[in-house]
Amino acid sequence: MVTKVDVVGNKNISSATIISKVRTREAKPFSQIVASDDLKRLYALGYFSDIKIDLRETEEGVEVIFQVQELPIISSITLSGNKSIKTEKLNKSIKSKMEDFFNIQQLKQDMRDIQKTYEAKGFPLTDIDYEMKVNEETNKADIIINIVEKERIKIRDIFVEGNVAFKDKKILKLMRTRKDTWFTSGLYKKEIFDLDLERIVAFYNQNGYLDVQVSHKIEYGPERKRMYITINIEEGKQYKVGNITIEGESIFPEVAIRERLVMNSDTVFNKDDLRKDLSNIQSFYFEKGYISAEVAADTSLNAQTGKMDIAYQIREDELAYINKIKIRGNTKTKDMVIRRELRSYPGEPFDGNQLKRSKERLYNLGYFQEVSYDTEDTNVPNKKDLVVNVKEAKTGEFAFGAGFSSVERFIGFVEVAQRNFDITNWHTFTGAGQDLRVRAEIGTARQEYDISFTEPWIFGYPLSFGVDGYNSVRERSGVTGYSYDERRTGGDIRLGKEFTEHLRADTMYKLENVEISDVPDNASQGLRDEEGENTVSSLSLGLTHDTRDNVFSPSKGLVLFGSGEVAGGFLGQDKDFFKVGGSCNFYHTLIAKLLVELKMVAGGAGTYDDTDVLPIYERYYLGGANTIRGYEERTVGPKDISGEPIGGESMIYGSCELTYPIFEMIKVATFYDFGNVWEKLGEIGTGDYKYSVGVGVRVKTPVGPVKLDYGYPLEVDPGEDQEGRFHFSMSRGF
DSSP: OEEEEEEESOSSSOHHHHHHTOOOOTTSOOOHHHHHHHHHHHHHTTOEEEEEEEEEEOSSSEEEEEEEEEOOEEEEEEEESOOSSOHHHHHTTOOOOTTSBOOHHHHHHHHHHHHHHHHHTTOTTOEEEEEEEEETTTTEEEEEEEEEOOOOOEEEEEEEESOOSSOHHHHHHTOSOOOOOSSSOOOOOHHHHHHHHHHHHHHHHHTTOTTOEEEEEEEEOTTSOEEEEEEEEEOOOOOBEEEEEEESOOSSOHHHHHTTOSOOTTSBOOHHHHHHHHHHHHHHHHHTTOTTOEEEEEEEEOTTTOSEEEEEEEEOOOOOEEEEEEEESOSSSOHHHHHTTOOOOTTSBOOHHHHHHHHHHHHHHTOEEEEEEEEEEOSSTTEEEEEEEEEEOOOEEEEEEEEEETTTEEEEEEEEEEEEEOTTOTTTOBSSOEEEEEEEEEESSEEEEEEEEEESSBTTBSEEEEEEEEEEEEOOBTTTTBSSEEEEEEEEEEEEEEOSSSEEEEEEEEEEEEEEEOOOTTSOHHHHTTOEEEEEEEEEEEEEEEOOSOSSSOSEEEEEEEEEEEESGGGOSSOOEEEEEEEEEEEEEOGGGOEEEEEEEEEEEEEOTTOOSOOGGGSBOBOSTTSSTTSOTTOBSOBOTTSOBOOBSEEEEEEEEEEEESSSSEEEEEEEEEEEEESSGGGTTSSOOEEEEEEEEEEEETTEEEEEEEEEESOOOTTSOOOOEEEEEEOSOO
């Protein structure tokens, strides 16, 4: 029996604390196994450099004495020898803390981090060690980290040897390590260089060189101020794909599976492509509802052909059906808002294409940061519960700020918006998928006040309803292209219905009052006749065919839009006219995230009954930041005798734009725009097109996106200067 448990040798940690950590107890039988566990448990505390158990037999039993030797407590940490890098900067690399027990592993990591800091500054040969002075009475230690700085070294040259299949330039482009030039630092960083070597190996593997070996040698100049790196490559043999066999398929024809393969016979063997092919076969079965299908691949070197033979083994399993659909992760959004966007339903087979489309629709709501799927087993083997996991995004906004553009100059705004509004939820007013926004903008050339509400599903039916009210004022300005003051006050009622997965129709009735004033004295009689106040009552219908994968940031897809509008006539009020139009936007991602957007827009308008001339505020205008860049705002098309733009009854506008993200927050663009506005509807497409080319930058900043385009007009009217223009804007959408 244990008669006593005691601790000796401890200075800073109380005996009671140590005894509380062990399982050996007085008045209980002594166990060697328990005592061994006690040793491990005490060592794990990180307080002791040595622990022993001393057993002393007595008449009543045995005394257990834990003899401990405490690690010293860090009293101070100082740096010595650092001249090139300030102590404050190096201290950020030290995680060892004063008043903590000395930890040799942590200290070594601190020294490695200091070494990396020196490497980043061009001192890879710096020596770092430490010394420790321990006060025996207090068991406290002063630690001194000694730094022996060497000369600053830069890479003079990088040589590549042994490469035959690829040129030196190609290999060096794979590396982030660069030699010293006017544009590169030439600093050697071991971690980055090690990754460079891995990139070279991966590149060779991707091109079929599976046996490649990459080594390196580092040499220094006479004064050890210059570094020379030699990379030696043993390429080995390039392997190609031999025979491809597929086993286990019985439901679908083999040719349908082979169509999904990236690698084929005689193509270069690539491990990454092999993984893609496995994923593609798995996706093929998943799309057809065989979500439990398993695919494996065996590769073997054919001694006769010298090629890599691939054998795919497929276990198809049963067709799986959706049992229940469970929604998880939505704390604000109602289940029904998510369910009505899904295109997979209980009782149906799992369909990969429908699930993909469901995910796209959920992302297009703008309510969720992440959307993912999972499955759960049920009592029936071929029935699975589909779990839709969502991570909600912030949908409410209270924003205010200011912006500047080359068109509108200074403008300030304030907006309250909720994209996931719920008018019946008086607690948080969120969750039903409604859209409510109130916005005011006040600028040097424009003022706008808007309120808008949209219910995407009326009474649970896929029919949207919306109302808008607005008041806008545009003041006469040569920069904006307005040669008069224009005030619009009105409202509208909207209805919309989705007929198919990609086709929807929208109709709108609008009633607005338009006032034209401050027309220049030297304007034409036709423009002066527009001065005054009129009320316009109109009804419009639009059809949209939208196959974009993401409405906020599309990478592929097509948007076709056609609309017709009629004003006056049986609708009454002051003006009788009609308008028809259409547009086509095509998105496609080329190589390496290079996005091409092709746009074509056309429109025409005419009058009837009591209206002889199309109102100037209903005419078409082109030119400027949002149409044909390189031309002044609204200046493409007819002008009056004073040179002021007066618009026309028809127009065609097109654009081709390429954008590429060079960083996550920065995109570069190049574009080609063309188009024209014609005075009469019957003149549409008769010629005299204007063309422009240019480049641009899109920057996403914390205060809003910045868009800068430079357009150059390729054709101008007689008497006009042919010169490029910058179009700059800063707003909130991106």
